[in-house]
Amino acid sequence: MSRFGFNWENEEKFDALLERYPDKQSLMLPALWMVQYQEGWISLDAIRFIAKKLERTPMEVYSVASFYTMFQLQPVGKYHIQLCRTLSCMLCGSKNIQEYLQTKLGIKVGETTPDRQFTLSLVECLGSCGTAPCMRLNDDYIENLTPEKIDEILDGLCHDR
Ligand code: FES
Incomplete structure:
Protein backbone atom coordinates (compact mmCIF):
# COMPACT_ATOMS: atom_id res chain seq x y z
CA MET A 1 0.00 0.00 0.00
CA TYR A 68 18.16 8.19 -15.72
CA THR A 69 20.45 10.29 -13.55
CA MET A 70 18.00 13.20 -13.71
CA PHE A 71 15.69 11.32 -11.37
CA GLN A 72 16.61 11.54 -7.69
CA LEU A 73 15.95 8.41 -5.69
CA GLN A 74 17.19 9.98 -2.46
CA PRO A 75 16.17 13.32 -0.95
CA VAL A 76 18.29 16.23 -2.19
CA GLY A 77 18.79 19.74 -0.90
CA LYS A 78 16.79 22.76 -1.99
CA TYR A 79 19.55 23.49 -4.50
CA HIS A 80 20.90 20.47 -6.33
CA ILE A 81 24.24 21.05 -8.00
CA GLN A 82 25.03 18.53 -10.73
CA LEU A 83 28.57 19.08 -11.94
CA CYS A 84 29.61 17.52 -15.24
CA ARG A 85 32.59 15.21 -14.95
CA THR A 86 32.87 14.09 -18.58
CA LEU A 87 35.84 14.71 -20.88
CA SER A 88 35.36 18.29 -22.14
CA CYS A 89 34.52 19.57 -18.68
CA MET A 90 37.33 17.57 -17.13
CA LEU A 91 39.84 19.01 -19.62
CA CYS A 92 38.55 22.50 -18.81
CA GLY A 93 38.99 22.12 -15.05
CA SER A 94 35.89 20.46 -13.62
CA LYS A 95 38.04 18.63 -11.06
CA ASN A 96 39.20 21.97 -9.64
CA ILE A 97 35.62 23.22 -9.67
CA GLN A 98 34.56 20.07 -7.78
CA GLU A 99 37.20 20.68 -5.14
CA TYR A 100 36.18 24.33 -4.89
CA LEU A 101 32.51 23.42 -4.44
CA GLN A 102 33.35 20.76 -1.85
CA THR A 103 35.40 23.24 0.17
CA LYS A 104 32.88 26.06 -0.18
CA LEU A 105 29.91 23.91 0.82
CA GLY A 106 31.77 21.73 3.33
CA ILE A 107 30.46 18.53 1.78
CA LYS A 108 31.71 15.79 -0.51
CA VAL A 109 30.11 14.56 -3.72
CA GLY A 110 26.87 12.74 -2.94
CA GLU A 111 26.30 14.69 0.27
CA THR A 112 23.84 17.37 1.36
CA THR A 113 24.67 20.31 3.61
CA PRO A 114 23.32 19.94 7.18
CA ASP A 115 20.84 22.79 6.55
CA ARG A 116 19.52 20.78 3.55
CA GLN A 117 20.16 23.68 1.20
CA PHE A 118 22.75 22.16 -1.17
CA THR A 119 23.42 18.70 -2.60
CA LEU A 120 26.49 18.11 -4.74
CA SER A 121 26.46 15.41 -7.44
CA LEU A 122 28.65 14.48 -10.38
CA VAL A 123 26.92 13.66 -13.66
CA GLU A 124 27.89 12.70 -17.17
CA CYS A 125 27.89 15.09 -20.14
CA LEU A 126 25.19 17.74 -19.86
CA GLY A 127 25.36 18.43 -23.60
CA SER A 128 27.01 21.80 -23.10
CA CYS A 129 30.61 20.84 -23.90
CA GLY A 130 31.28 24.08 -25.81
CA THR A 131 30.91 26.08 -22.60
CA ALA A 132 32.77 23.69 -20.30
CA PRO A 133 33.07 23.34 -17.43
CA CYS A 134 29.41 23.44 -16.60
CA MET A 135 26.89 22.35 -14.01
CA ARG A 136 23.18 22.30 -13.44
CA LEU A 137 21.73 24.18 -10.51
CA ASN A 138 18.25 22.67 -10.26
CA ASP A 139 16.90 23.36 -13.78
CA ASP A 140 19.40 26.04 -14.78
CA TYR A 141 22.70 25.56 -16.57
CA ILE A 142 25.71 27.49 -15.30
CA GLU A 143 28.49 27.47 -17.86
CA ASN A 144 32.14 28.53 -18.19
CA LEU A 145 32.46 27.88 -14.47
CA THR A 146 35.06 29.67 -12.39
CA PRO A 147 35.36 29.94 -8.60
CA GLU A 148 34.33 33.61 -8.90
CA LYS A 149 31.18 32.69 -10.82
CA ILE A 150 30.30 30.04 -8.25
CA ASP A 151 30.77 32.54 -5.42
CA GLU A 152 28.56 35.06 -7.15
CA ILE A 153 25.73 32.60 -7.80
CA LEU A 154 25.78 30.58 -4.59
CA ASP A 155 26.29 33.60 -2.35
CA GLY A 156 23.32 35.22 -4.11
CA LEU A 157 21.21 32.17 -3.28
CA CYS A 158 22.26 32.30 0.35
CA HIS A 159 21.02 35.90 0.57
CA ASP A 160 17.66 34.80 -0.84
CA ARG A 161 17.17 32.17 1.87
S1 FES B 1 31.51 17.12 -21.20
FE1 FES B 1 30.60 18.47 -19.78
S2 FES B 1 28.87 19.18 -20.86
FE2 FES B 1 29.73 17.73 -22.20
Whole structure:
Protein backbone atom coordinates (compact mmCIF):
# COMPACT_ATOMS: atom_id res chain seq x y z
CA MET A 1 0.00 0.00 0.00
CA SER A 2 1.48 3.33 -1.08
CA ARG A 3 1.17 6.38 1.16
CA PHE A 4 2.25 8.67 -1.65
CA GLY A 5 -0.33 10.45 -3.78
CA PHE A 6 -0.35 13.13 -6.44
CA ASN A 7 -1.56 16.55 -5.41
CA TRP A 8 -4.73 17.64 -7.19
CA GLU A 9 -2.78 19.55 -9.83
CA ASN A 10 -0.77 16.48 -10.82
CA GLU A 11 -3.84 14.28 -10.60
CA GLU A 12 -5.56 16.52 -13.17
CA LYS A 13 -2.43 16.65 -15.31
CA PHE A 14 -2.08 12.88 -15.24
CA ASP A 15 -5.71 12.39 -16.29
CA ALA A 16 -5.30 14.89 -19.12
CA LEU A 17 -2.13 13.16 -20.36
CA LEU A 18 -3.88 9.79 -20.30
CA GLU A 19 -6.06 11.05 -23.14
CA ARG A 20 -3.06 11.92 -25.26
CA TYR A 21 -0.85 8.86 -24.85
CA PRO A 22 -1.44 5.53 -26.63
CA ASP A 23 -1.21 3.51 -23.41
CA LYS A 24 -0.57 3.92 -19.70
CA GLN A 25 3.02 2.69 -19.87
CA SER A 26 3.92 5.62 -22.13
CA LEU A 27 3.24 7.91 -19.19
CA MET A 28 6.15 6.51 -17.19
CA LEU A 29 8.56 9.44 -17.70
CA PRO A 30 5.93 12.20 -17.33
CA ALA A 31 4.66 10.52 -14.14
CA LEU A 32 8.18 10.32 -12.72
CA TRP A 33 8.73 14.01 -13.49
CA MET A 34 5.47 14.90 -11.77
CA VAL A 35 6.57 13.07 -8.64
CA GLN A 36 9.99 14.70 -8.68
CA TYR A 37 8.60 18.21 -9.10
CA GLN A 38 6.00 17.57 -6.40
CA GLU A 39 8.32 16.02 -3.79
CA GLY A 40 11.84 16.93 -4.90
CA TRP A 41 12.73 13.24 -5.20
CA ILE A 42 11.18 9.86 -5.97
CA SER A 43 10.60 7.58 -2.99
CA LEU A 44 9.82 3.86 -3.10
CA ASP A 45 6.31 4.75 -2.01
CA ALA A 46 5.98 7.01 -5.04
CA ILE A 47 7.33 4.22 -7.26
CA ARG A 48 4.64 1.87 -5.93
CA PHE A 49 2.04 4.58 -6.57
CA ILE A 50 3.13 5.09 -10.18
CA ALA A 51 3.30 1.34 -10.76
CA LYS A 52 -0.30 0.99 -9.64
CA LYS A 53 -1.43 3.92 -11.78
CA LEU A 54 0.35 2.61 -14.87
CA GLU A 55 -0.52 -1.03 -14.21
CA ARG A 56 3.15 -2.02 -14.17
CA THR A 57 5.27 -3.64 -11.47
CA PRO A 58 7.18 -1.44 -9.01
CA MET A 59 10.39 -3.03 -10.37
CA GLU A 60 9.59 -1.83 -13.88
CA VAL A 61 9.09 1.72 -12.63
CA TYR A 62 12.22 1.52 -10.48
CA SER A 63 14.29 0.28 -13.41
CA VAL A 64 13.31 3.33 -15.47
CA ALA A 65 13.73 5.79 -12.59
CA SER A 66 17.16 4.41 -11.70
CA PHE A 67 18.37 4.40 -15.33
CA TYR A 68 18.16 8.19 -15.72
CA THR A 69 20.45 10.29 -13.55
CA MET A 70 18.00 13.20 -13.71
CA PHE A 71 15.69 11.32 -11.37
CA GLN A 72 16.61 11.54 -7.69
CA LEU A 73 15.95 8.41 -5.69
CA GLN A 74 17.19 9.98 -2.46
CA PRO A 75 16.17 13.32 -0.95
CA VAL A 76 18.29 16.23 -2.19
CA GLY A 77 18.79 19.74 -0.90
CA LYS A 78 16.79 22.76 -1.99
CA TYR A 79 19.55 23.49 -4.50
CA HIS A 80 20.90 20.47 -6.33
CA ILE A 81 24.24 21.05 -8.00
CA GLN A 82 25.03 18.53 -10.73
CA LEU A 83 28.57 19.08 -11.94
CA CYS A 84 29.61 17.52 -15.24
CA ARG A 85 32.59 15.21 -14.95
CA THR A 86 32.87 14.09 -18.58
CA LEU A 87 35.84 14.71 -20.88
CA SER A 88 35.36 18.29 -22.14
CA CYS A 89 34.52 19.57 -18.68
CA MET A 90 37.33 17.57 -17.13
CA LEU A 91 39.84 19.01 -19.62
CA CYS A 92 38.55 22.50 -18.81
CA GLY A 93 38.99 22.12 -15.05
CA SER A 94 35.89 20.46 -13.62
CA LYS A 95 38.04 18.63 -11.06
CA ASN A 96 39.20 21.97 -9.64
CA ILE A 97 35.62 23.22 -9.67
CA GLN A 98 34.56 20.07 -7.78
CA GLU A 99 37.20 20.68 -5.14
CA TYR A 100 36.18 24.33 -4.89
CA LEU A 101 32.51 23.42 -4.44
CA GLN A 102 33.35 20.76 -1.85
CA THR A 103 35.40 23.24 0.17
CA LYS A 104 32.88 26.06 -0.18
CA LEU A 105 29.91 23.91 0.82
CA GLY A 106 31.77 21.73 3.33
CA ILE A 107 30.46 18.53 1.78
CA LYS A 108 31.71 15.79 -0.51
CA VAL A 109 30.11 14.56 -3.72
CA GLY A 110 26.87 12.74 -2.94
CA GLU A 111 26.30 14.69 0.27
CA THR A 112 23.84 17.37 1.36
CA THR A 113 24.67 20.31 3.61
CA PRO A 114 23.32 19.94 7.18
CA ASP A 115 20.84 22.79 6.55
CA ARG A 116 19.52 20.78 3.55
CA GLN A 117 20.16 23.68 1.20
CA PHE A 118 22.75 22.16 -1.17
CA THR A 119 23.42 18.70 -2.60
CA LEU A 120 26.49 18.11 -4.74
CA SER A 121 26.46 15.41 -7.44
CA LEU A 122 28.65 14.48 -10.38
CA VAL A 123 26.92 13.66 -13.66
CA GLU A 124 27.89 12.70 -17.17
CA CYS A 125 27.89 15.09 -20.14
CA LEU A 126 25.19 17.74 -19.86
CA GLY A 127 25.36 18.43 -23.60
CA SER A 128 27.01 21.80 -23.10
CA CYS A 129 30.61 20.84 -23.90
CA GLY A 130 31.28 24.08 -25.81
CA THR A 131 30.91 26.08 -22.60
CA ALA A 132 32.77 23.69 -20.30
CA PRO A 133 33.07 23.34 -17.43
CA CYS A 134 29.41 23.44 -16.60
CA MET A 135 26.89 22.35 -14.01
CA ARG A 136 23.18 22.30 -13.44
CA LEU A 137 21.73 24.18 -10.51
CA ASN A 138 18.25 22.67 -10.26
CA ASP A 139 16.90 23.36 -13.78
CA ASP A 140 19.40 26.04 -14.78
CA TYR A 141 22.70 25.56 -16.57
CA ILE A 142 25.71 27.49 -15.30
CA GLU A 143 28.49 27.47 -17.86
CA ASN A 144 32.14 28.53 -18.19
CA LEU A 145 32.46 27.88 -14.47
CA THR A 146 35.06 29.67 -12.39
CA PRO A 147 35.36 29.94 -8.60
CA GLU A 148 34.33 33.61 -8.90
CA LYS A 149 31.18 32.69 -10.82
CA ILE A 150 30.30 30.04 -8.25
CA ASP A 151 30.77 32.54 -5.42
CA GLU A 152 28.56 35.06 -7.15
CA ILE A 153 25.73 32.60 -7.80
CA LEU A 154 25.78 30.58 -4.59
CA ASP A 155 26.29 33.60 -2.35
CA GLY A 156 23.32 35.22 -4.11
CA LEU A 157 21.21 32.17 -3.28
CA CYS A 158 22.26 32.30 0.35
CA HIS A 159 21.02 35.90 0.57
CA ASP A 160 17.66 34.80 -0.84
CA ARG A 161 17.17 32.17 1.87
S1 FES B 1 31.51 17.12 -21.20
FE1 FES B 1 30.60 18.47 -19.78
S2 FES B 1 28.87 19.18 -20.86
FE2 FES B 1 29.73 17.73 -22.20
